Amino acid sequence: MTPERWQQISRIFKSAILLDNEARAAYVESQCGRDDSLRVEVEKLIDSHGKADADEFMHGMAAEAAAPLLTNDEASHDLLNKGQQFGSYIILDSLGSGGMGEVYLARDTRLDRTVALKVISPDISQDQRRMQRFRQEAKVVSSLNQPNILTVFEFGEVDGLNFLATEFIDGETLRDHLHNKRLKLSEIVDISIQVLAALDAAHEARIVHRDIKPENVMLRWRDGVVKVLDFGLAKLTEQKYSTLGHDSDPEAITEFRTAPGTIMGTINYMSPEQAQGGEIDERTDIWSTGVIMYEMVTGKMPFRGSTTSHTIVQILEKHPVPLTKLVKAPAELERIVLKAIAKKPGERYQAAKDMLADLRGLQRLELEAEFEQTSPLITPDEPGLPAKKKRVLVFAVVGMLLVTAAIFAVNIWRSSRSAINPSITTPAVAPVERTLTYWITVQKFKEEKPYQDPFTLAGEINFEAGYRIRVNLRSPQQGYLYILNEGPASGAPEYNIVFPTPSANKGSSLLQASQILQIPEKSWLRFDAQQGVERLWLVFSENALPELDSLKQFAGAQTRGLVTDPLRNKAIKDYLDTQISKPEVEKGETLTTVKAAGHLLVYAIKLEHH
Amino acid sequence: MAQKPPQHEITQLLAQWREGNQSALDDLYPLVYDELHRLARRYMSRERKGHTLQTTALINEAYVRLVDQKNVPWANRSHFFAISAQIMRRILIDHARRHQYAKRGGGARQVSLDEALTVVMPDQSGELLRLDEALKSLAEMDPRRSQVVELRYFGGLNNEEIAGVLRISENTVTRDWNMARAWLYQQLTGSGAN
Numbered sequence: 001m002t003p004e005r006w007q008q009i010s011r012i013f014k015s016a017i018l019l020d021n022e023a024r025a026a027y028v029e030s031q032c033g034r035d036d037s038l039r040v041e042v043e044k045l046i047d048s049h050g051k052a053d054a055d056e057f058m059h060g061m062a063a064e065a066a067a068p069l070l071t072n073d074e075a076s077h078d079l080l081n082k083g084q085q086f087g088s089y090i091i092l093d094s095l096g097s098g099g100m101g102e103v104y105l106a107r108d109t110r111l112d113r114t115v116a117l118k119v120i121s122p123d124i125s126q127d128q129r130r131m132q133r134f135r136q137e138a139k140v141v142s143s144l145n146q147p148n149i150l151t152v153f154e155f156g157e158v159d160g161l162n163f164l165a166t167e168f169i170d171g172e173t174l175r176d177h178l179h180n181k182r183l184k185l186s187e188i189v190d191i192s193i194q195v196l197a198a199l200d201a202a203h204e205a206r207i208v209h210r211d212i213k214p215e216n217v218m219l220r221w222r223d224g225v226v227k228v229l230d231f232g233l234a235k236l237t238e239q240k241y242s243t244l245g246h247d248s249d250p251e252a253i254t255e256f257r258t259a260p261g262t263i264m265g266t267i268n269y270m271s272p273e274q275a276q277g278g279e280i281d282e283r284t285d286i287w288s289t290g291v292i293m294y295e296m297v298t299g300k301m302p303f304r305g306s307t308t309s310h311t312i313v314q315i316l317e318k319h320p321v322p323l324t325k326l327v328k329a330p331a332e333l334e335r336i337v338l339k340a341i342a343k344k345p346g347e348r349y350q351a352a353k354d355m356l357a358d359l360r361g362l363q364r365l366e367l368e369a370e371f372e373q374t375s376p377l378i379t380p381d382e383p384g385l386p387a388k389k390k391r392v393l394v395f396a397v398v399g400m401l402l403v404t405a406a407i408f409a410v411n412i413w414r415s416s417r418s419a420i421n422p423s424i425t426t427p428a429v430a431p432v433e434r435t436l437t438y439w440i441t442v443q444k445f446k447e448e449k450p451y452q453d454p455f456t457l458a459g460e461i462n463f464e465a466g467y468r469i470r471v472n473l474r475s476p477q478q479g480y481l482y483i484l485n486e487g488p489a490s491g492a493p494e495y496n497i498v499f500p501t502p503s504a505n506k507g508s509s510l511l512q513a514s515q516i517l518q519i520p521e522k523s524w525l526r527f528d529a530q531q532g533v534e535r536l537w538l539v540f541s542e543n544a545l546p547e548l549d550s551l552k553q554f555a556g557a558q559t560r561g562l563v564t565d566p567l568r569n570k571a572i573k574d575y576l577d578t579q580i581s582k583p584e585v586e587k588g589e590t591l592t593t594v595k596a597a598g599h600l601l602v603y604a605i606k607l608e609h610h
Numbered sequence: 611m612a613q614k615p616p617q618h619e620i621t622q623l624l625a626q627w628r629e630g631n632q633s634a635l636d637d638l639y640p641l642v643y644d645e646l647h648r649l650a651r652r653y654m655s656r657e658r659k660g661h662t663l664q665t666t667a668l669i670n671e672a673y674v675r676l677v678d679q680k681n682v683p684w685a686n687r688s689h690f691f692a693i694s695a696q697i698m699r700r701i702l703i704d705h706a707r708r709h710q711y712a713k714r715g716g717g718a719r720q721v722s723l724d725e726a727l728t729v730v731m732p733d734q735s736g737e738l739l740r741l742d743e744a745l746k747s748l749a750e751m752d753p754r755r756s757q758v759v760e761l762r763y764f765g766g767l768n769n770e771e772i773a774g775v776l777r778i779s780e781n782t783v784t785r786d787w788n789m790a791r792a793w794l795y796q797q798l799t800g801s802g803a804n
Contacts, residue, residue, distance in 0.1 A: 001751060003751050006752060010752075013788075013789055014789060017788060045789075045793060045796065046792070048792040048796040048799075049788060049791070051795060051799075052792055052795035055795070057794075057798075058759075058763055058791055058794070058795075061762075061763055061764070061766045062698070062699070062702055062741075062763045448644075465704060
């Protein structure tokens with residue numbers, strides 16, 4: 001429809017609907033004259049107007065109609081409400097939900113104490129036999145009275161809902177703790193010792209936890225005491241998975257289905273025997289503790305594939321990168337962790353007690369050495385800064401400021417170009433090439449908080465909203481590295497300098513041979529709302545490129561990486577366009593390696609963002 | 611951790627945008643988006659049983675949080691509402707799209723237990739997406755009427771407020787709304803020409 005036609009219809013329509021039926025017909029007739037198609041259009045619209053009224057179409061607001069969509073995100077099927085009486089408990093607040101049901105903060109009115117109330121999903125608690133066994137196990141564990149095991153007060157049933165009341169821990173899970181804080185070696189050892197103390201007591205009573213993971217370890221704020229949660233609960237939920245399969249004996253096997261869209265809990269902490277559906281004993285808990293330790297030390301999970309089956313393959317086959325290759329950590333710590341995650345149960349610690357003893361030994365050694373050691377050994381993630389700026393990828397720079405002064409930048413650029421060109425055109429005696437390997441770590445964020453576990457991807461990927469990423473790079477060669485982000489093409493080019501910055505890699509663009517560089521070091525790159533394909537340019541050069549080096553001034557707090565000078569942006573574009581290499585690209589499962597002849601490698605990673 | 615957004619920055623951007631600097635809007639957009647999104651979800655979790663969402667109250671709260679009111683002329687308020695309506699539309703459409711995506715199976719991604727357990731909603735998401743498309747077509751023919759719809763339906767503004775934002779009379783707002791709504795209804799029910 002042409003705008004003219006639209007205006008014509010609209011003019012007749014707006015007056016017509018004010019008239020009663022008879023007058024309206026006459027009015028439309030008179031206005032449309034012989035233009036039958038116009039009359040039809042107008043009549044249809046008037047008809048729609050009436051129907052829309054009758055249907056209450058767009059009555060109220062979009063947000064009302066769509067409200068369930070907003071809540072649907074957060075598993076919002078509360079079983080109980082705030083203020084509700086539930087047996088002798090009063091529900092005070094919702095604490096969250098997990099695979100087995102919902103957890104509430106509640107007041108026990110009989111004993112006048114605050115408890116955590118775990119209400120087990122009706123579909124899980126249906127199997128009476130299993131529920132009974134779970135109760136028994138949890139009771140046994142609780143009766144051990146071990147300070148690192150969460151105390152269970154009561155099992156019960158109200159209105160057909162099974163629940164257990166436990167002590168309430170005012171603290172956070174180890175998962176949250178890992179996101180919020182740097183862990184020092186002493187803290188890692190301390191947490192591990194407490195987890196193992198809990199396991200040791202449970203194992204003595206012949207009870208295997210089966211699902212040790214950071215989500216099941218709580219740290220009390222008040223005093224840092226660690227509590228291990230949910231002993232015995234894993235069996236309940238495993239059974240739930242099993243019913244999806246066709247096993248005659250659901251107890252023997254944890255059923256995995258790796259088809260897209262099927263249900264899967266956290267598998268990254270699962271032992272090889274668990275992943276294969278084999279016999280499970282105490283040594284599975286040792287394994288999982290080792291995996292947690294590895295993660296606490298390096299900030300990375302040792303086994304993490306882009307899909308469930310990749311992860312399982314890694315658990316079964318991959319030998320993780322030794323700790324000391326990733327961070328500065330004592331050799332003894334590495335030995336302990338690697339022993340805990342030996343593939344064969346027979347090669348692991350055979351009892352929590354033994355691992356505990358080794359950790360206590362390490363703790364003593366470290367205490368003795370503490371006077372010499374002042375700086376924290378390990379610096380894993382920090383919460384991402386709420387960096388919000390125009391460009392699609394925003395680089396959140398951590399605490400530094402540089403004066404932005406790019407006045408003669410273009411001139412510097414031009415003069416320095418002539419300086420580097422000779423090195424590129426120098427005839428090589430032997431074939432020269434540059435190699436760069438990269439992989440991308442993705443962390444989902446929900447409401448500014450990390451959500452689920454990070455995973456690693458290679459190559460060119462579709463990104464969803466809420467994804468934040470890190471780029472990891474390594475090369476067998478030493479060289480100068482520059483990373484620029486270019487948003488979806490619209491209008492004049494505009495780049496973001498992602499690396500170097502005044503703080504990352506100690507402010508240097510020089511990548512040492514075999515050094516693993518993680519960008520950003522402490523936060524995440526995030527997308528803004530702008531959609532489309534954008535590029536992450538990698539420039540890896542044998543020689544320093546001063547014009548790119550000087551871009552790091554834009555990484556200051558003011559511009560947050562955005563190159564604000566249009567001339568400079570134009571110069572970068574010209575440079576990238578002329579220098580782009582035609583590299584050999586080798587895509588692995590989680591790594592991509594790029595190779596190009598010459599002294600300079602210029603490559604663009606495409607990131608599709610919807 | 612919910613960090614308080616940079617009031618000063620937003621206030622300035624709002625002023626720049628009002629003075630005709632379009633790139634200020636680009637900067638403003640993600641800031642306001644994040645805040646509204648956060649608030650919308652908080653509102654919803656508070657009132658999830660009733661499933662009502664008072665958009666106007668929500669935008670008001672965002673405005674109070676985001677904008678330093680001592681240093682801002684009153685006219686900026688209507689601009690803030692205009693951008694907020696646009697963003698609410700975007701938020702809802704994003705959710706609807708994600709919802710549709712999830713329904714289609716969502717490719718080879720891992721689904722957590724919690725996600726898998728969420729109840730599948732009736733086809734509200736599809737309806738909303740179709741409305742959004744129709745509204746885009748309307749904007750091509752008649753940008754003002756589509757804006758009226760956006761402000762009222764997505765932003766929750768009343769006619770008086772819309773009249774203020776668009777600098778038209780309240781009567782015009784009413785007429786625009788009637789026409790736009792009839793046309794959208796026609797598009798969505800498939801009963802119309804075009």
